[in-house]
Amino acid sequence: xxxxxxxxxxxxxxxxxxxxxxxxxxxxxxxxxxxxxxxxxxxxxxxxxxxxxxxxxxxxxxxxxxxxxxxxxxxxxxxxxxxxxxxxxxxxxxxxxxxxxxxxxxxxxxxxxxxxxxxxxxxxxxxxxxxxxxxxxxxxxxxxxxxxxxxxxxxxxxxxxxxxxxxxxxxxxxxxxxxxxxxxxxxxxxxxxxxxxxxxxxxx
Amino acid sequence: xxxxxxxxxxxxxxxxxxxxxxxxxxxxxxxxxxxxxxxxxxxxxxxxxxxxxxxxxxxxxxxxxxxxxxxxxxxxxxxxxxxxxxxxxxxxxxxxxxxxxxxxxxxxxxxxxxxxxxxxxxxxxxxxxxxxxxxxxxxxxxxxxxxxxxxxxxxxxxxxxxxxxxxxxxxxxxxxxxxxxxxxxxxxxxxxxxxxxxxxxxxxx
Amino acid sequence: xxxxxxxxxxxxxxxxxxxxxxxxxxxxxxxxxxxxxxxxxxxxxxxxxxxxxxxxxxxxxxxxxxxxxxxxxxxxxxxxxxxxxxxxxxxxxxxxxxxxxxxxxxxxxxxxxxxxxxxxxxxxxxxxxxxxxxxxxxxxxxxxxxxxxxxxxxxxxxxxxxxxxxxxxxxxxxxxxxxxxxxxxxxxxxxxxxxxxxxxxxxxxxxxxxxxxxxxxxxxxxxxxxxxxxxxxxxxxxxxxxxxxxxxxxxxxxxxxxxxxxxxxxxxxxxxxxxxxxxxxxxxxxxxxxxxxxxxxxxxxxxxxxxxxxxxxxxxxxxxxxxxxxxxxxxxxxxxxxxxxxxxxxxxxxxxxxxxxxxxxxxxxxxxxxxxxxxxxxxxxxxxxxxxxxxxxxxxxxxxxxxxxxxxxxxxxxxxxxx
Numbered sequence: 001x002x003x004x005x006x007x008x009x010x011x012x013x014x015x016x017x018x019x020x021x022x023x024x025x026x027x028x029x030x031x032x033x034x035x036x037x038x039x040x041x042x043x044x045x046x047x048x049x050x051x052x053x054x055x056x057x058x059x060x061x062x063x064x065x066x067x068x069x070x071x072x073x074x075x076x077x078x079x080x081x082x083x084x085x086x087x088x089x090x091x092x093x094x095x096x097x098x099x100x101x102x103x104x105x106x107x108x109x110x111x112x113x114x115x116x117x118x119x120x121x122x123x124x125x126x127x128x129x130x131x132x133x134x135x136x137x138x139x140x141x142x143x144x145x146x147x148x149x150x151x152x153x154x155x156x157x158x159x160x161x162x163x164x165x166x167x168x169x170x171x172x173x174x175x176x177x178x179x180x181x182x183x184x185x186x187x188x189x190x191x192x193x194x195x196x197x198x199x200x201x202x203x204x
Numbered sequence: 205x206x207x208x209x210x211x212x213x214x215x216x217x218x219x220x221x222x223x224x225x226x227x228x229x230x231x232x233x234x235x236x237x238x239x240x241x242x243x244x245x246x247x248x249x250x251x252x253x254x255x256x257x258x259x260x261x262x263x264x265x266x267x268x269x270x271x272x273x274x275x276x277x278x279x280x281x282x283x284x285x286x287x288x289x290x291x292x293x294x295x296x297x298x299x300x301x302x303x304x305x306x307x308x309x310x311x312x313x314x315x316x317x318x319x320x321x322x323x324x325x326x327x328x329x330x331x332x333x334x335x336x337x338x339x340x341x342x343x344x345x346x347x348x349x350x351x352x353x354x355x356x357x358x359x360x361x362x363x364x365x366x367x368x369x370x371x372x373x374x375x376x377x378x379x380x381x382x383x384x385x386x387x388x389x390x391x392x393x394x395x396x397x398x399x400x401x402x403x404x405x406x407x408x409x
Numbered sequence: 410x411x412x413x414x415x416x417x418x419x420x421x422x423x424x425x426x427x428x429x430x431x432x433x434x435x436x437x438x439x440x441x442x443x444x445x446x447x448x449x450x451x452x453x454x455x456x457x458x459x460x461x462x463x464x465x466x467x468x469x470x471x472x473x474x475x476x477x478x479x480x481x482x483x484x485x486x487x488x489x490x491x492x493x494x495x496x497x498x499x500x501x502x503x504x505x506x507x508x509x510x511x512x513x514x515x516x517x518x519x520x521x522x523x524x525x526x527x528x529x530x531x532x533x534x535x536x537x538x539x540x541x542x543x544x545x546x547x548x549x550x551x552x553x554x555x556x557x558x559x560x561x562x563x564x565x566x567x568x569x570x571x572x573x574x575x576x577x578x579x580x581x582x583x584x585x586x587x588x589x590x591x592x593x594x595x596x597x598x599x600x601x602x603x604x605x606x607x608x609x610x611x612x613x614x615x616x617x618x619x620x621x622x623x624x625x626x627x628x629x630x631x632x633x634x635x636x637x638x639x640x641x642x643x644x645x646x647x648x649x650x651x652x653x654x655x656x657x658x659x660x661x662x663x664x665x666x667x668x669x670x671x672x673x674x675x676x677x678x679x680x681x682x683x684x685x686x687x688x689x690x691x692x693x694x695x696x697x698x699x700x701x702x703x704x705x706x707x708x709x710x711x712x713x714x715x716x717x718x719x720x721x722x723x724x725x726x727x728x729x730x731x732x733x734x735x736x737x738x739x740x741x742x743x744x745x746x747x748x749x750x751x752x753x754x755x756x757x758x759x760x761x762x763x764x765x766x767x768x769x770x771x772x773x774x775x776x777x778x779x780x781x782x783x784x785x786x787x788x789x790x791x792x793x794x795x796x797x798x799x800x801x802x803x804x805x806x807x808x809x810x811x812x813x814x815x816x817x818x819x820x821x822x823x824x825x826x827x828x
Contacts, residue, residue, distance in 0.1 A: 021547055023761045023762075051688075053675065054762065099773070109762060133670070134676070134795055136674075137795065137797070145508075160286075160504040169509060174321070240474060241480055243481075243525075244528035269475075269476035287473060290474060290502075319506075319510055320505050341611065343609065
């Protein structure tokens with residue numbers, strides 16, 4: 001990581017720890033320097049990470065952080081300790097995750113992450129397809145299912161859904177078309193759906 | 205013709221039949237399926253045509269790549285919404301009389317993938333299905349059984365009278381509307397002439 | 410009500426459309442994107458002005474219903490006569506939302522869905538997923554279970570490679586004869602799977618921390634018998650086809666994939682090794698008990714279709730070698746880690762990437778846990794999809810008939826390509 005910081009001037013790096021034991025931490029890289037970082041990782045003789053195994057997206061929703069603080073207030077002339085809750089909205093983001101391995105040195109993985117600014121309009125990250133050809137279809141898939149726009153991708157079209165489709169189905173807040181009507185043993189969400197379709201007392 | 209007379213004649217070495225029976229016998233003994241695999245079930249369909257199960261015993265080993273030469277569409281596997289227009293179009297291109305076997309849970313109802321956003325919840329939303337085969341995937345024996353069921357169905361078809369099969373009637377639809385890709389779903393989501401949602405009355409406290 | 414007839418659909422095979430001069434020359438194929446959904450075979454003549462070569466340039470959508478595309482795969486091919494000028498694969502006709510469904514269900518409930526990814530090799534899919542979850546939660550696997558995993562995975566490899574070669578030769582026009590031989594052997598292996606797991610294709614056998622059930626009495630002897638018989642089949646098969654003149658003519662020098670391009674495009678599996686790159690995850694990662702077994706990794710020289718065929722044949726022989734050792738050494742004992750939790754399984758927050766050498770290439774599962782019963786993110790790294798990245802590079806300049814053979818040699822299964 002220090003070598004990477006030395007090789008690419010002005011790079012912003014952040015190391016994200018992994019909660020799962022025995023699994024590698026990941027490296028968050030700013031989209032502006034992502035291509036330079038990737039070229040370094042690929043060509044550095046000590047790393048030679050030439051095999052991009054997996055490219056995927058992750059959708060992190062907007063989270064509402066509730067902070068509870070105890071403050072002393074004077075109420076009715078008596079000083080009391082009162083719990084005060086402040087809500088802070090933390091904007092969510094989309095994340096493109098790359099798993100890099102080295103075929104030459106048979107080592108890895110290095111997990112590289114790029115994050116978008118938010119989930120709505122600033123969804124651009126840099127495409128690594130010019131560096132690793134193997135990312136081509138996977139980045140298209142992430143564009144299709146998550147809506148992350150990869151700048152610099154040679155052929156960014158939808159991969160799995162049809163071209164007229166307008167949503168990004170793998171996002172966590174995607175609402176699928178309500179098209180299954182009958183469930184023999186409804187439960188949970190399906191039960192709600194069944195209730196909406198067949199109101200109590202309605203005759204066929 | 206009287207059954208007793210007929211069996212008496214056959215004992216004398218005289219074989220009698222009717223035009224209808226002859227016609228149905230010919231049709232049911234040479235059902236040509238469309239070479240049309242969608243997903244996992246297609247492998248079992250191939251296995252059914254291979255040496256151990258040998259679908260040729262039932263006259264149905266001639267898998268045709270072109271819908272123009274096929275009588276039977278075995279919808280073998282998950283029909284996705286992206287694939288559904290093509291399936292309907294292929295069925296429209298098949299000449300009458302034509303039959304559909306929905307093979308496997310996915311083709312019947314979406315099966316394990318029913319909750320997927322891109323999965324059609326059963327091909328019977330667009331096409332009239334003759335035989336359903338449950339299973340995920342159904343064994344090749346199940347496909348053979350379905351073929352025999354279809355053969356019985358063909359043999360029982362009357363060519364005249366009010367119970368004529370669709371291909372002998374003028375008012376039956378010759379083509380089924382091909383769904384279009386919409387911005388969120390297929391348009392229309394199902395063909396109301398073929399399929400309506402099951403009527404369920406819920407009584408809940 | 411009679412619906413309006415689609416005239417083009419009725420004409421069927423050939424339909425002549427309007428001439429669109431743009432679309433062929435440059436840009437990310439707007440013409441293809443705006444085409445109506447394909448019919449079985451669709452031809453749209455392009456204006457001669459747009460073509461670089463002499464004669465007429467055709468744009469053909471091969472698939473999604475095409476007998477040679479191994480399922481619902483579609484290739485938009487631009488042809489100059491019989492030569493392929495450009496080829497764009499189109500996916501998604503079997504996109505079954507595996508990942509979305511898996512993010513809504515518990516970890517264990519995704520296991521049956523992994524069977525249906527690559528429906529030839531359900532047991533290696535199971536293993537890859539179990540491996541990722543075991544890595545995420547830090548679960549150990551008993552020794553006998555590891556041996557059973559190796560045995561089932563290598564049987565799967567035998568099954569997949571023999572069927573693939575059958576399909577490949579089917580694409581070359583053998584009209585099913587090698588395929589019938591291959592399926593005869595497949596049925597024997599499927600009988601073993603059925604005895605072990607209860608299902609022919611969708612085995613659903615692995616669990617996190619072992620396998621679901623132990624092998625029934627006498628099962629290992631049956632495996633031994635099949636394994637002992639298999640070389641006879643392989644020799645018969647090879648006598649039939651390896652030096653067959655037509656196979657040599659159709660496959661040597663066709664679809665050459667240089668090693669540098671293969672590495673850059675993340676190609677894995679027998680395709681990569683046919684190009685001469687020594688990268689077998691059984692050796693590299695050494696997952697399971699593979700370091701205990703002695704086996705060699707066959708490599709190709711030229712990276713053409715014939716090498717891909719030959720690498721697979723040799724891999725089957727090495728698989729038999731592994732199977733002999735595994736059947737000799739398999740110990741008694743439990744098959745499921747007693748500490749493994751099947752119900753109410755909630756791994757700690759974190760992420761893990763588990764991968765193994767599936768018959769088609771590197772199959773990976775990437776899981777992010779947020780501490781809940783469902784994975785927060787569940788991702789399958791499909792080898793079939795990524796191996797198709799270089800399909801265009803391999804097919805360019807060859808004829809359509811060769812493109813079909815090259816596609817056959819990539820070894821794709823659409824359930825895994827589209828998921």
